[in-house]
Amino acid sequence: MDIQQRQVVIIGAGPSGSTAAALLHRQGIEVLVIEKLKFPRFSIGESLLPACMEVLEDAGMLQAVEEACFQFKNGAAFRKNGVYTEFDFCNKFTTGPGTTFQVQRANFDKVLADSAEQQGVEIRYQHEVKSIEFEGSTSIITVADESGHCYMLHACYVLDASGFGRVLPKLLDIEEPSCLPARKAIFTHIIDHIDSQKYLYDRNKILVSVHPQHSDVWYWLIPFSNGVCSIGIVATPEFFDGYAEEKIEAIKQLVQEEHSLSQLLENAEFPNAAGELKGYSANVKHLATQHYALLGNAGEFLDPVFSSGVTIAMKSAQLVVKCVIRQIKGENVDWKADYETPLMIGVNAFRTYVEGWYDGTFQDVIYYETPNDRIKQMICSILAGYAWDIKNPYVKDSKRRLTSLAELIRSS
Numbered sequence: 001m002d003i004q005q006r007q008v009v010i011i012g013a014g015p016s017g018s019t020a021a022a023l024l025h026r027q028g029i030e031v032l033v034i035e036k037l038k039f040p041r042f043s044i045g046e047s048l049l050p051a052c053m054e055v056l057e058d059a060g061m062l063q064a065v066e067e068a069c070f071q072f073k074n075g076a077a078f079r080k081n082g083v084y085t086e087f088d089f090c091n092k093f094t095t096g097p098g099t100t101f102q103v104q105r106a107n108f109d110k111v112l113a114d115s116a117e118q119q120g121v122e123i124r125y126q127h128e129v130k131s132i133e134f135e136g137s138t139s140i141i142t143v144a145d146e147s148g149h150c151y152m153l154h155a156c157y158v159l160d161a162s163g164f165g166r167v168l169p170k171l172l173d174i175e176e177p178s179c180l181p182a183r184k185a186i187f188t189h190i191i192d193h194i195d196s197q198k199y200l201y202d203r204n205k206i207l208v209s210v211h212p213q214h215s216d217v218w219y220w221l222i223p224f225s226n227g228v229c230s231i232g233i234v235a236t237p238e239f240f241d242g243y244a245e246e247k248i249e250a251i252k253q254l255v256q257e258e259h260s261l262s263q264l265l266e267n268a269e270f271p272n273a274a275g276e277l278k279g280y281s282a283n284v285k286h287l288a289t290q291h292y293a294l295l296g297n298a299g300e301f302l303d304p305v306f307s308s309g310v311t312i313a314m315k316s317a318q319l320v321v322k323c324v325i326r327q328i329k330g331e332n333v334d335w336k337a338d339y340e341t342p343l344m345i346g347v348n349a350f351r352t353y354v355e356g357w358y359d360g361t362f363q364d365v366i367y368y369e370t371p372n373d374r375i376k377q378m379i380c381s382i383l384a385g386y387a388w389d390i391k392n393p394y395v396k397d398s399k400r401r402l403t404s405l406a407e408l409i410r411s412s
Contacts, residue, residue, distance in 0.1 A: 002151040006032045007328060009141055009155040011168070013039065013123050016295035016313035017161030018112040021121040022059040023321040029328065032153065033123040034143055036165065039113055040106035043163075044187060044277060046230050047073065047206040047222045047307040050089050051385025053097040055314040056112075064115040070101035070108065071225040072204050076383055079260055080210035083367050084200065087384075093377040094386035102206065102222050104189075104230075129167050132158065134291050157324050158292040161317070166282065166298050174285040178300075180354070184240060184278035185304060186247045187232030192223065193267035201264055206307065209261050211254070214239065216358050218305065219254070219261060231255070231265075234304060237278055247274035287343065288335035290327070293320045300347060303354045311385040312350070316343050345395070346387035352398035353382060361406035368409045375405065 008024055010017045013035035024031045056062040075088045090098030101108075117123055126146035133140050141153040160168040169175045194201055201207070203223040211217035217239060222230040233254050243250040248270050256262045287299045296313025320339055327333045356362030365371075365379065378394045390396045 003154060004151060005154050006030055007156045008032070008159065008324060009034060009139070009153050009157075010159045010161055011129050012036075012161035012163060012165065012298070013113045013116075013125070014043065014109055014161060014163050014296075014313070015112055015310050016163075016298075016317045017159070018109070018116045018121075018123075019055055019059045019061065019314050020159055020161060020295060020317035020321055021123075022061060022116045022119055023317060024324065025116070025119055025121050026060060027321070027325055029325065031121060033113075033116070033121060034127045034129055034141075034153075035113075035123055035125050036128045036162075038125050040110040042275075043105035043109060044185075044230075044232075044275065045304065045307070045309045046105050046108075046224075047102050047220070048100040049307055049311045049383075049385030050097040050100045051311050051387075052314050053100055055318050058318065059116075060119055061112055061115040064111050065101065065108070068107065068111050069225055070103045071223055072099065073102045073206065074099045075202075075205045077202060077205045077207045078209075078366050079207065080215075080363065080367055081212055082260070083369070084260075085367060086202070086205065087376070087380045089380060089384040091377060092380040092384050092386070093374075093392050094381040094384070094389040096384075096386060098384065102224060104224055104228070129171075132168065132171055132292075137290070139291050156328055159295055159320060159324070160292060160298040161295040161313070163297040163313075164277075164301070168292055168294060169282075169284050169298065176283045176285055178283045180303065180351075181358075182237060182279050183234055183303065184237045184276065185232050185234045186240065186251060186274055186276050187220075187230060188248060188251060188270065188274040189228050189230055189272045190265070191227060191269040191271065192229040192265060193227075193269070194223075194229075194264050195267075199260075199264055208305065209258050210363070211235075211258060213257075215360060215363060217254075218357075219258060220304065221261065221264070229268075232304070247276060250274075286336070287340040288320070288323075290333070290335065293323070293335065293339060295320060302347070302351055303357075305354060305357050306350060306383060308350045308354075308385070308387070311387075312343075312347060315346060315388065319343055342388070345390065349382060349387040349395045349398045352402055356402050356406070361402055364406045364409050365402065
């Protein structure tokens with residue numbers, strides 16, 4: 001069997017894989033990306049957060065993204081039972097970019113992958129990782145190419161950026177159940193025909209709407225620059241049993257139940273099939289060892305409600321690259337202390353607000369009509385992706401702070 005050598009092999013060419021590859025290449029590391037599919041390919045998770053912009057700049061990809069004419073995004077809007085509120089990501093506690101983009105991921109992921117290739121990264125599309133084993137400090141990966149021919153890669157280190165494919169967690173049996181309840185999302189892309197003159201609507205913001213009778217059921221509406229929107233509904237799997245089996249019909253039924261959303265989409269066209277994602281929350285026994293590390297959704301995925309997926313993916317790439325470079329240089333790396341613990345600061349902060357969204361505490365905060373300006377800036381920083389800023393009390397002490405704030409609001 002053909003045996004090839006690389007310093008680092010990355011599984012997956014999505015946002016975490018492409019950015020990690022570019023960051024490593026810029027530091028002189030020989031890196032190879034193995035991608036099972038051919039790009040462009042559909043992916044969900046289309047609303048970025050401003051914190052991503054710093055990683056894109058570090059990876060030399062920001063100009064390519066800015067030139068791709070994606071939909072400008074400067075915040076998030078929330079609506080529940082007629083109450084509407086906005087968060088302006090420029091008016092936040094943490095310094096850093098306050099704007100970003102809403103993207104159709106097929107195009108966005110290809111822009112990133114193409115940028116990595118233009119910088120000199122090798123990506124092999126339609127190649128699939130079949131197995132992995134370890135001998136001493138070497139990782140041995142068996143890969144099948146598009147014709148089914150297998151070859152071996154010997155690597156100093158492996159990064160799993162396979163997203164929901166979760167290649168290494170499955171191959172190495174390190175998956176664990178998520179602490180979050182099982183939920184399901186159904187979604188599609190529509191031609192929205194929204195009349196922004198007639199209704200209160202800002203295409204520069206993602207809109208999150210809450211079902212009028214079920215506060216744990218919510219809708220996303222993500223506008224793109226071409227008159228298309230991504231629309232999705234998230235609920236428990238059992239909730240959807242009361243609606244049409246055909247997912248487009250179920251989406252239409254649920255839109256009609258949220259009055260403001262049904263008005264916005266009164267002229268919408270539904271030309272595309274619907275997708276479904278269920279049981280998406282995931283966890284693993286560990287995120288990294290001396291042989292491999294898991295990035296983004298390959299390690300842990302929380303929930304789509306605050307669009308944290310791509311941000312966590314890119315942050316994990318940024319953090320892991322520093323550790324990989326140190327290990328390749330012969331330095332001792334404590335993978336739990338140097339990678340997993342720092343990454344989990346932001347993941348756990350996001351987890352607090354995801355759990356708070358579904359148990360109602362964070363919804364009480366979001367929809368409070370007279371918020372304290374400084375506290376809103378701190379919350380806004382987290383919604384903008386700056387969940388690793390431990391100077392922010394609502395990051396450093398997220399659970400206690402959010403609970404206390406919700407109690408104050410309820411008592412008032």
